[in-house]
Amino acid sequence: MKRRIRLWVIFGFLFLAIGVVQHLTGIGSDATTGIFVTSGVVILIFAGARAMRKDEGPEQDERTRRIGAYGITYSWFVTLVYLFVLFWAENMGLLVLSSTNVILSSILLMAVSAKIFQWWFFRQGDVE
Known part of the structure; x- marks a missing residue:
């Protein structure tokens, strides 16, 4: 070991x-x-x-690193917009959220959306 x-x-x-x-x-x-x-x-x-685990995963090259970076960047932007919408919804009285709910939903959104964007970019083949 x-x-x-x-x-x-x-x-x-x-x-x-x-x-x-x-x-x-x-x-x-x-x-x-x-x-x-x-x-x-x-x-x-x-x-x-x-x-x-036997191997170290897929071989990384410039393309896979770029796809990973773009996926995380898009995820960060989506999460930022989500937090902005939550802020204004709370400010206008449309929602009443606890900080625990906001933090947990933000963490889940960021993790899931990063994987979805990376999967999407891998299916596309590359990012522009």
Whole structure:
């Protein structure tokens, strides 16, 4: 196992252990216990997936890097427009949103739209 993956596994088990100890001793709140346990499990899943991966993914060249950059740029712009619309909808009294809803929806929009734009540009073949 590579050294970097081994470190991620150690951190995953450490976070998981901290969460379990907090839960058993009652030291931390339920929220912090959940955060540590969830973080530990996610880190372990990603470390395991990384360890089982055989190759390093598709070969990157100038075209694939450009497509990735354009996809992320378009995603950033869409998210910026989305936040602008949310601001004005809230300001005019059309919506009442909590900050948690705005942050979560923005993160999801940015991640999903980046992948959609990159997929679209790969289907097109290149970006102009």
